[in-house]
Every structure is written in structure tokens, then in C-alpha cells.
Amino acid sequence: MEIFLNILSWACLFSGAFFIFTSAVGILRMPDFFTRLHPAGMTDSLGLPLILIGLLFQSDFGLISLKILILIIFAVTTSATSCHALAKAALVSDIKPEGTIEKKPTKKTASKKATAKKSEGAK
Amino acid sequence: MIVAITISILISMALIIIRAINGPTIYDRILAGNVFGSTTLALIAILSIIVDDAMYIDVALVYALINFVTTIAFLKYFKYRSLGKK
Numbered sequence: 001m002e003i004f005l006n007i008l009s010w011a012c013l014f015s016g017a018f019f020i021f022t023s024a025v026g027i028l029r030m031p032d033f034f035t036r037l038h039p040a041g042m043t044d045s046l047g048l049p050l051i052l053i054g055l056l057f058q059s060d061f062g063l064i065s066l067k068i069l070i071l072i073i074f075a076v077t078t079s080a081t082s083c084h085a086l087a088k089a090a091l092v093s094d095i096k097p098e099g100t101i102e103k104k105p106t107k108k109t110a111s112k113k114a115t116a117k118k119s120e121g122a123k
Numbered sequence: 124m125i126v127a128i129t130i131s132i133l134i135s136m137a138l139i140i141i142r143a144i145n146g147p148t149i150y151d152r153i154l155a156g157n158v159f160g161s162t163t164l165a166l167i168a169i170l171s172i173i174v175d176d177a178m179y180i181d182v183a184l185v186y187a188l189i190n191f192v193t194t195i196a197f198l199k200y201f202k203y204r205s206l207g208k209k
Contacts, residue, residue, distance in 0.1 A: 010124060013128055013169075014124075014127075014128065016165070017127075017128040017131045017132060017165075018131075020131070020132055020135050020162060020165060021131045021132075021134065021135045023135070023158070024134075024135030024136070024138040024139050024158075024162070025135075025138060027138070027139055027142050027154070027155065027158060028138045028139075028141060028142050033148060033150055033151055033154075036142075036151065036154060037154065040154050040157065040158045043158050043161050043162065044158070044161050047161075047165065048161055048164060048165050051165045051168055051169070052168055055168050055171070055172065055180075058172065059177065064177045064180060067180050067181070067184060068180060070184065071180070071183060071184055071187060074184075074187050074188075074191075075161070075164070075187060078187070078190075078191040079161070081191075082157055082191060082194045082195065085194075085195060085198055086150055086153065086154055086157075086194075086198065089150065089198050089201075089202055090148070090150045092202070093150075093202065095148060095150065
């Protein structure tokens with residue numbers, strides 16, 4: 001049983017390190033901000049929980065494992081929240097995803113663009 | 124084995140730092156800061172195995188809270204240019 005738990009724990013730790021490394025490479029190499037959000041979410045929602053689960057198998061059952069569980073739940077929820085906030089803020093401040101097809105400016109979008117340019121000028 | 128995991132996490136931290144230095148927009152930099160905090164969290168968790176001290180889990184818990192609040196505060200500051208009333 002001890003050996004089985006050890007093997008499971010090390011498998012989780014190694015796969016977590018692998019996912020963190022791949023997401024770092026993705027953050028460096030992806031072409032666009034919105035594509036970079038995907039590997040960034042992968043670190044928080046896949047790499048970090050896997051490492052913490054590996055830690056959970058090594059620790060004794062008690063207060064420590066409860067703390068690790070709280071940490072896992074917190075990591076998963078906050079990663080989704082912060083990624084959504086980042087994407088929303090980038091969209092609002094007029095960063096277009098790569099390959100967007102520009103529509104003909106209707107009255108609404110034209111006035112929006114004018115106000116955006118004004119606020120940029122104010123900065 | 125633990126050395127390999129630590130080194131791979133350190134290399135990924137270096138790659139994320141490169142993105143934070145030459146990210147074209149401010150949002151790339153905020154994103155890189157957020158992910159760098161998460162990798163630091165993983166490193167602290169690994170450190171608790173190396174030193175064999177469960178106290179580091181508490182450190183990681185506080186670090187996770189501060190990391191989340193920092194990201195949201197940076198976003199709000201760069202969007203509205205102030206942290207108080209809009």
C-alpha cells in the first residue's frame with residue numbers, strides 16, 4: 001500500500017511539473033494575448049492541483065491534508081476568475097484577437113471607437 | 124527525482140519572466156505576473172517536501188490569496204487609473 005501511494009504521488013508530481021513546463025513554453029511562444037490565456041489557465045487549473053495532489057498522497061491524514069484541499073479548491077476557482085477578468089479587460093480596452101474580420105463601422109461601433117480614442121488620449 | 128521537478132519549475136519560471144519583460148501589451152505582463160505567482164506556489168509546495176516541514180503549506184495558502192488579490196488590483200488600477208472610486 002505504501003509503495004502504491006508513493007508511485008501515485010510521484011506520478012502526480014511529475015505530470016504537474018510537465019504541465020507547468022509546457023504552459024510556460026506556450027506563454028512564451030503563442031502569437032496573441034488571447035491565445036496566451038489558454039496555457040496560463042493550464043498552469044493554475046492542471047499543473048498546480050496535480051502537484052498539490054501529489055503532496056496530498058505523501059502527507060498524513062489530518063489538518064495538513066485539509067489545508068492542501070482548501071489550496072486546491074482556491075487555485076482552481078481563482079484561476080478561472082482571474083483569466084476571465086483579464087480577457088474581459090483586454091477586450092474592453094480594444095485589443096482585437098488575431099485574425100478578426102473587421103466589420104463595416106456602424107453608428108454604434110463608430111461612436112464607441114471615438115470614445116475609446118478619446119480615453120486613450122486622456123491617458 | 125525531486126531535483127528534476129524543481130529544475131523544470133525553475134526553467135518555466137525563467138521562460139515566464141522573459142514573457143513579462145517583452146510582452147507587447149500591459150495585459151501580457153499582468154498575465155505573466157499571475158502565472159509566475161502560481162509557479163512560485165508550486166515551488167513552495169515542493170519545498171515543503173524537501174525540508175519535510177508542513178509549515179510551508181500555510182505560507183503557500185497566504186501566497187495564493189495575495190496573488191489573486193494582486194492580479195485583480197493591477198487590472199483595476201490599469202483600467203481606471205485609481206484603486207478607489209472611479
